[in-house]
Amino acid sequence: MSASKKPQLIEKALIAFNKGGYQAVGMDRLAKETQTSKTSIYKHFATKDDLIIAVLDHRDEKFRNWFVRRLEELANTPKDQLLAVFDVIDEWFKEEDFKSCMFIRASCEYPDADHPVHQATKRHKRLLLTHVTGLAEQAGTKDPGALARQILMLKEGAILAAHIEGPNGVAANAKSAAKLLVEDATA
Amino acid sequence: MSASKKPQLIEKALIAFNKGGYQAVGMDRLAKETQTSKTSIYKHFATKDDLIIAVLDHRDEKFRNWFVRRLEELANTPKDQLLAVFDVIDEWFKEEDFKSCMFIRASCEYPDADHPVHQATKRHKRLLLTHVTGLAEQAGTKDPGALARQILMLKEGAILAAHIEGPNGVAANAKSAAKLLVEDATA
DNA sequence: TTTGACATTTACCGATCGGTTAATGTGTCA
DNA sequence: TGACACATTAACCGATCGGTAAATGTCAAA
Secondary structure (H helix, E strand, C coil), rough: CCCCHHHHHHHHHHHHHHHHHHCCCCCCHHHHHCCHHHHHHHHCCHHHHHHHHHHHHHHHHHHHHHHHHHHHCCCCCCHHHHHHHHHHHHHCCCCCCCCHHHHHHHHHCCCCCHHHHHHHHHHHHHHHHHHHHHHHCCCCCCHHHHHHHHHHHHHHHHHHHHHHHHCHCCCCHHHHHHHHHHHHCCC | CCHHHHHHHHHHHHHHHHCCCCCCCCCCHHHHHHHHHHHHHHHCCHHHHHHHHHHHHHHHHHHHHHHHHHHHHHHHCCCCCHHHHHHHHHHHHHCCCCCCCCHHHHHCCCCCCCCHHHHHHHHHHHHHHHHHHHHHHCCCCCCCCHHHHHHHHHHHEEEHHHHCCCCHHHHHHHHHHHHHHHHHHHH
């Protein structure tokens, strides 16, 4: 495999892990589904964990790019973007292959805080928090850090609810909660 | 193993799964940590999944009993109990072996909705929702079902945050959000 | 003391785990 | 055409997976 095919490998591995889970998908199955020999995979990644981390870092970039762009497409002001968070995740929940958040699932499969896979989740969540905190600051809210964390708690609770009970009404209900929080913080 | 030791087996298996994860802990390791031979384990449970489900159902009972009792110890009115949710989970977050919620982790390791382990999570979350909805009704809130779901979304978002970033300030921040929701719903 | 029922241990099953080694293309420059 | 570098394949490694069969221990009734 040429180096130029590495991104395609990551992309296919992402789909496989999202469908089957990190531990449940073994390297043999991964080789099959990515149409790449195990030897070629191990040319690019020293261990399975390294591949998982590459997949997560790729997912982080792709997801945040999409997420922020959709926020900006749906809302003009920072305040409205804080609420648009829940319209954007509603789109996500209704995707065919939605199976919760790949980072949440990673932190559940690798629960020890010092595990490198767990830390990839930490990075992603911190970057999201930074962005939302920025929005809360621009919106002129009382305590931007606290508000951002509250909104992200609603977002992640909504992800779990949508995964376990199905997406119907989940995002809308979280949004109406967020509306109260944002209103109070801008009063 | 006599039938009377089955509860002890479940209890020890719970500890092992909580520490190591459902897939990562194999039956051999489980036999070692529970001081029970594999054959004896399979006398009581046909498959590993059956054991996991028994562990989760046991955890469901134990957790909800503790949770509801602590709510009642900390608050007298239904309205205050809705907020005490976050004081109780704060106690939980600070336990030494806190590693997120065993049901969330189960639904992440077995993400397919029709998997029997995933359904055990569904049962638990529904029973919790029933209780909290009851509190919201007794508190005379506008839309008890919606409020209960919002509070549980905050609770589960807080669980993830406490797991990934550590417990400091998480529950308190979620509580101040819940306070606004409850106030609005009782206005 | 022998027998029968049951609990427990040991050894084992084929499959798969993450990862490696050795052989086999395949294309490039001389 | 020959030789070298490199990409790719297939076969293989010991360990472990979930689960089972056969051997061993234990104890009570006859």
